Amino acid sequence: MITGIKGFNDILPGEVERWQHIEATARRVFGLYGFAEIRIPILEKTDLFRRSIGDTTDIVEKEMYSFVDKGENAVTMRPEGTASVMRAYIEHKLYAQDPVAKLYYMGPMFRYERPQKGRYRQFHQIGAEVTGVTDPKVDAQVLTMLCHFFAELGLSEPTLQINSLGCPECRPVYRETLKTFLRERLDQLCDDCKRRYETNPLRALDCKSAHCKEATAGAPAMLDHLCAGCDDHFAATRRHLERAGTIYAINNRMVRGLDYYTRTTFELVTGLLGAQSAVAAGGRYDGLIADLGGPAISGIGFAMGVERVALLLGGQEFARRPDLFIAALGGESQDEAFRLMCGLQRLGVSVEMDYEGKSLKSQMRRSDKFNARFTLIIGGDELVNGKAVLKAMDTGTQGDVVLDPAVIAEQIR
Numbered sequence: 001m002i003t004g005i006k007g008f009n010d011i012l013p014g015e016v017e018r019w020q021h022i023e024a025t026a027r028r029v030f031g032l033y034g035f036a037e038i039r040i041p042i043l044e045k046t047d048l049f050r051r052s053i054g055d056t057t058d059i060v061e062k063e064m065y066s067f068v069d070k071g072e073n074a075v076t077m078r079p080e081g082t083a084s085v086m087r088a089y090i091e092h093k094l095y096a097q098d099p100v101a102k103l104y105y106m107g108p109m110f111r112y113e114r115p116q117k118g119r120y121r122q123f124h125q126i127g128a129e130v131t132g133v134t135d136p137k138v139d140a141q142v143l144t145m146l147c148h149f150f151a152e153l154g155l156s157e158p159t160l161q162i163n164s165l166g167c168p169e170c171r172p173v174y175r176e177t178l179k180t181f182l183r184e185r186l187d188q189l190c191d192d193c194k195r196r197y198e199t200n201p202l203r204a205l206d207c208k209s210a211h212c213k214e215a216t217a218g219a220p221a222m223l224d225h226l227c228a229g230c231d232d233h234f235a236a237t238r239r240h241l242e243r244a245g246t247i248y249a250i251n252n253r254m255v256r257g258l259d260y261y262t263r264t265t266f267e268l269v270t271g272l273l274g275a276q277s278a279v280a281a282g283g284r285y286d287g288l289i290a291d292l293g294g295p296a297i298s299g300i301g302f303a304m305g306v307e308r309v310a311l312l313l314g315g316q317e318f319a320r321r322p323d324l325f326i327a328a329l330g331g332e333s334q335d336e337a338f339r340l341m342c343g344l345q346r347l348g349v350s351v352e353m354d355y356e357g358k359s360l361k362s363q364m365r366r367s368d369k370f371n372a373r374f375t376l377i378i379g380g381d382e383l384v385n386g387k388a389v390l391k392a393m394d395t396g397t398q399g400d401v402v403l404d405p406a407v408i409a410e411q412i413r
């Protein structure tokens with residue numbers, strides 16, 4: 001038997017309905033905020049991710065599915081969507097008429113991580129990006145939309161945490177301040193953080209290791225070292241969030257694992273998924289479009305992990321019930337049931353029947369399994385009379401109905 005690859009999952013019927021519900025809710029809510037869908041390829045040039053996510057990040061250093069294709073091109077299966085969306089935005093000059101674009105996407109992403117609950121090698125994101133607005137109203141709007149999406153799903157978790165990572169003016173200064181603090185505690189840090197001390201010292205702040213947590217307690221915070229512009233931007237973002245009625249907490253140790261972020265960063269976190277606490281995350285990336293060769297246009301966005309959202313939705317039932325199950329006794333009745341089924345399906349009614357003419361008992365068991373809203377039982381007498389009993393399964397009420405698809409469809413609606 002050939003099995004699937006570790007960390008790559010099938011999403012089977014029964015589960016897929018939950019996914020469809022999540023996707024449909026995202027499309028509906030994002031539509032209210034004026035977002036249009038963009039579909040981006042799964043394979044991109046490796047350089048795109050190196051340049052955007054950053055060479056010293058875990059994703060680029062350790063997790064990318066990169067290979068050389070038959071044409072000797074270095075390509076990578078996308079580990080995230082933002083870089084591709086911005087590549088498309090620049091390549092197709094979407095900014096030419098209007099720099100402001102509101103785009104959303106959904107689909108599989110690939111990272112070679114250690115698979116566990118909520119963490120997979122092929123996982124799925126639903127993401128949204130806004131370009132061309134630096135005003136903090138848009139930061140608040142993007143966060144409000146994300147919280148609105150979770151509220152529409154009926155989830156009270158996750159909760160929103162925000163931070164600011166400053167800009168190319170204030171972050172390097174803060175970085176040196178943090179390095180000075182860490183220098184004296186270097187031997188207490190985990191090997192990863194020791195290694196990243198020169199290249200990416202901020203990561204020590206959100207490292208999960210207990211030693212790093214202890215060593216960095218009382219470390220200087222970016223929020224206390226923002227330049228005036230970033231400080232104003234963060235304060236205004238907070239005011240707009242309050243105006244929008246969006247509840248948040250400040251987490252001044254949030255760092256994010258991708259290098260392109262500037263200013264506002266955020267995570268929607270939950271305590272319900274064990275080690276995988278981030279259900280959605282994102283932030284502002286005001287330098288990315290220019291770094292990728294485009295004009296100096298700002299951006300902000302987020303992505304959620306669909307597997308994690310589905311886990312939070314838990315056992316809720318999303319499977320679609322068929323409208324009607326037709327049970328039929330005998331060959332002729334089976335043929336009549338088949339004719340009715342085809343006619344009804346064309347009229348937009350979802351119908352199931354037993355194709356193999358099993359016993360009535362077995363057909364009724366199947367009907368129970370489908371949990372159809374109505375059942376119709378056709379035997380010899382019904383064929384002769386041209387009528388059968390249509391039963392509403394939830395209420396138990398029943399009545400005769402003529403064996404005509406249009407009449408049955410009318411009764412069911």
Ligand code: HAM
Nearest residue numbers: 080082119120123278279280281282283301302303305
């Ligand atoms: P990220 O934090 O790397 O950000 O991923 C966003 C979300 O994807 C995470 O919060 C998590 O729910 C989900 N996720 C990440 N890795 C895995 C995995 N291995 N298995 C399951 N779920 C996972 C980004 O990707 C940015 N592009 C977000 C963004 C958009 N920033 C600005 N715009």
